[in-house]
Each structure stands twice: as C-alpha cells, then as structure tokens.
Amino acid sequence: MKRKYILPIFLLIQIIFLKVLAFFPEVVEQYYSNGLYVFTSRFERTVLGKIPFSIGDIMYGIFIVYLLISIWKLRRTWRKQWKDKVLNILSGFSVFYFFFHVLWATNYYRVPLFEKMQIQREYTNEDLYAFTEKLITKTNEVQFAITHNTNQKVRNPYSQDSIFKMTQNGYDNLAKQYPYFRYEIPSRKKSLFSFPLTYMGFGGYLNPFTNESQVNYMLPMYSFPNVVCHEMAHQIGYASESECNFIGFMACIKNDDLYFQYAAYSMAMRYCLENVTMKNEVRFKALKKTINPGIIENYKESQRFWEQYDTFIDKGFHAFYNQFLKMNQQKDGLESYSKFVDLLINYYKGKELR
Template structure:
C-alpha cells in the first residue's frame, strides 16, 4: 500500500511539471539565456563525455531493454487475468512522469527557446522572387560540386559503396562533421561541439520502418545516424543530429544548422550532401507556388543529382509499410506538442531561414 502511495505521488508530479514547462514556454528569452545557453551546454557536454566514448549506442540498448521489460509487464498482466492492474497503471504513470521530467531537464526545454531567426536577427518571411534566387544559387552550387565528385553529369555521386566498410566510412563522416562545426564556429561562436558522441544506430531497421534517418537520444545525448540510408545523406544527417545535441531542438532549425555546417565543411562530399538537401527543400517550395517554374528549375540540374534523389526515394519506398501513417501521425503530433504547431509541415521554415540568411550574407551559397 505504501508503495502504491509513492507511485501515485511520483505520477501526479507529472501535472505540475507540465504546467511549469508550459509557463517556461511563455518566456523564450529566459529559456534562451538561462537554459539553452546556460545550463544545457553543461548537461550536454557532461552527457557526451559520459557516453561518447562507447563504441555502441548505450541509449539504443536502454530503449531495447525498456521495451522488453514493458512487454514482459503486459504479458504478465494478461497471464494473471489483469490482477494487479492498479499497480500496473500506477507504475506506468510514475514512469511517464519521470521520463517527462528527464526529457525536459536534459534536453527538451530547448523547444521553448527563441526562434532561430530572432537569434540571428533575420526575417522569417520571403517572396517567390527571393526563393527563386536562392534556388538558382543552390542549383549552380550543387551542379558544380556534382561535376567534381561524379564520373559524369549523368552519374550519381557515390561514397563508400563497399558494404563491409560502411561503419568505417560512417566514422569518417562523424569525424568530418566535427570539422565542419569547427569551421562554422567562426560564424556561430556558440557552436562549439566537442566531445563527440555520435553513432551508427543499433536500431537501424526499426528506424527505417518508421521513416527516420536518425535521432537524438535526449536522455543520453547520443546522436544516432541510420546507417541504412543512402550514403550521400550521411553528412547532412550527422550534422542535423549534432545540431540537436547543441540545443537546436526544432527540426527546421536543426536542418538549417546542418546545411550551414555541411556547406562550411572543407570536404566536397559534405558540401554536396548539404547543398542538394537544401536544394530539394527549395525546389519543393517553388513547386508549391508555381509548378511550371519548378519544372524549369529542375531541368537545370545535372541528371546525376536526380539519380541521388531517386536513390533516397527508392530506399524509403522499399521501407513502406501499413504502420507508416501512424508513425507520421505520432511524430507530427509530437512536433506540435513541442512548440512546432505546423507539425511535419513546419520543416518548410528551414527555407525561410536559408532565404533570409542568404539575403543578409549573400556569399553563403
């Protein structure tokens, strides 16, 4: 009985936690100053020192163990004909309360920081003309990089086509990502990354089925890359997840930081990965406004770039499954619950950041 009372108290703490997080969300300047640029960098570095040296993902193992234990509890509950159901509910509520608290203290409060365009002092609106100008720049840059990396203009850019050496290639990417952030630090002094804590996820196939290229474990602060996705995507995914580690929780902002980190990397492969990633978003935005103009701009691309795009589509098409709409719905609602009201559509904010950053610093792309 005493145990039930303890579980209930811990579980009910979820309510004041949620109210407190909601209150903090009303003061993004405070979150920016005291959490994102105050407490969080200390937590983040400590976590990366604690888990970054491990050659495997401690967070993935933790998730796997929790899933197995959770399934075991459910099986036992059914086997015992739902005797002890009250205890099961109290345990579940207590665990949710603890996880919610840990999530927000260790990383999640970053969702409530100042919008990145405000921190950078740029606008978040743009015209079609400004969008087209950016897209043309990205096309020129992407074609130039493709010409240097591919056999000819019709061929895909290939990196690490040796299946057995994939992990070694990924380790090179992870090291190269840090180099990109060191270069980017001249523009964004707060982007000091070391120590490294990024890994090839142990849960690659489940991630692929769910449609994820990578993720950040908010508890252990380990960045995970899905090594099953086409290799031309690795640099920008790695940079994206490391942006999350640095406190840019929102997907669109992490995308922008990832593009900047790859374009400022000395490695041409990184630059190509980031450039065609940004270009895809820009082209999609053009298409949504003027399909004919979108087709005209697409025709200016080297055919080999389209082959790389097709590689990505083919990979995700092969992973299609009946549960995918549920995963999308869950993740979209997760984004909405964490200060991204547009859900999955909020990813387009990255284009606004790119356009306006390019307006302020014209030589970026």
C-alpha cells in the same frame, strides 16, 4: 497524501510549469540552454562518447523488453487493479517526462533561431524562385567538381566512421563565425536500431537521455554527412527540426570537403523544389530542366531506397511523431522540417552561398 499519488500529481505540475515556461524563452536560453544543459550534455558525451556502440539504444532495447513483459503480466490483473495500474503508469511516465526535459527537451522552449540570428521570417515567391536558382547553380557546380560528368551521380567514397570524424571540420569552421554553434566532445554513433528506423522512415535521432547522436547506417551514402550534422545540431541544444536542418546545412557547406557540401546543397535544393512545386508547377518544371542529370539520379537513389520500406509502419510513426512535434512547440509538426527553407532564403538574401 498517499505515496502512490505523488508522482502522478508531479506530472501535472510539470506540464503546467512547462506551459508557463514557454512564455519566457530568454530565461530558458540563459539558464537552461546555455547553463544546465551545457553541463549535463558535456558530461554525458564525455562519459559515453568514446564507447563505440550506442548505450542509449541498449537502454531502449531493455526498456522495450521490460515493457512487453509488463504488458503481458498486466493482462491478468488489469480488471481488478486497474486504478492502481493506471497510477503506476502515470508515475513511470512522470519520471520519464522529468528526465526527458531536464536532460534535453527544455530546449524546445529556448529563443528561436530567427530571433537569435536576426533573420526575417517572411519571403515572397520570387525570393523562393531566385534562391532555388542560385541553389541549383551551386549544386550543379559541386556535383561536376566531384564527378567531372554532369550525368554521373555522386558516390561518397568515405566510410561512415570517417564521415563521423570529418563532421568536426565543418562545425569548427562554422563556430568561427557563430560561436554558439560550437560542437565539442563528440558522441556520434550508428544506431543499433537502423533497420527498424528505416521502416519508421527516420534517418537518425538524438537520444535525449544519453546525448548520443544516432544515425541510420542504412541510408544512401551521398546524403549521410548531412544527416550526421543534423543530429549533431540537436546535441548542441537545438530542438527545432527546422533549426537543426539549417544548422546541419551550414555545418556541411562550411566543411572543406566537397562531398559534405554536396550532401547539404542537394538536400536544401530538394526542399526548395518541393516548395516551388506547391506554388507554381510550371516554374518547377522549368527549374528541373536546369539540374544536372547526375543530381536527379541521386534523388532517384533516395526514392528507391525509401520505397523499399514504405509500409503502414512508417505512416503510423510519422503520424505519432507529427503529434509529438506539435506538442513540443513545433506547431507545424513534420512540416517543420521544410520550414528551414524560410531560414535559408532570408539568411542568404544579399549573400553568396558558402
């Protein structure tokens, strides 16, 4: 067999292997998520975590420049050598695909958090309404505890670097109850690509090759702690967006700081209200009247922020990411972010918030 065919064939083997592996989540949980991944992720964070800037973003920048130069050169020889060029592209993608899954993405195939935590999957409309009411009460309470004024929006006074450090408190408290959510060896950084990330409509991402959690530093500050905790959940081996929303929420409300709690409660309440709107608009309007005006002002702050950057770019990237999620065990695509409401409602049945 000619060498140029080896990596493209290896790509096909990888795809088939992962399709089969999806039927064995317990194997992934034991040998990858709690085995190989623990070693590789800790090693990467130990080596890169103390570097104050994002190595992963720099790698991506170099790769993008290399890719653009390659495309420019390719235009001259594409017609004559297109078969060899296609094989080269498949070979490069094969290597990328291998390291993407070895270093992080195999976590897509692990045991779902529903099963791990023995949480039910289904809930009724009344369950949703009751939980949303409970969440509104709690969010109102925290908002007033911070501002002492129901009409005043929350302004987070901390620097972003301080918030990075303060997230550890919430994860430490959460790990006392659930040891498998333990977060060690920090690697939390402001993304060098925050401006394009904003146009793409993203609050952050995990670099799967360097295990650095990248956070968009342009975000409204009241929600910043929750975004950081979400990306940290990806670092400890959870790939599902709904699960990371749930873990990030838990790490925030377990934090001793009220601003962290507010970031989580206000985020969860927004997701619940969106679900209520889809099911019963009259009920939504009634619930909205019970929300402190200061919280609504924070929501408007976020809305104004994202509207500034609402272009075809974010719609294109969201369409791409939607398909990416569907290809990686998240059949609901971008809607999987809001699926964490299922986890919240069923987890808190018969329990008090916090």
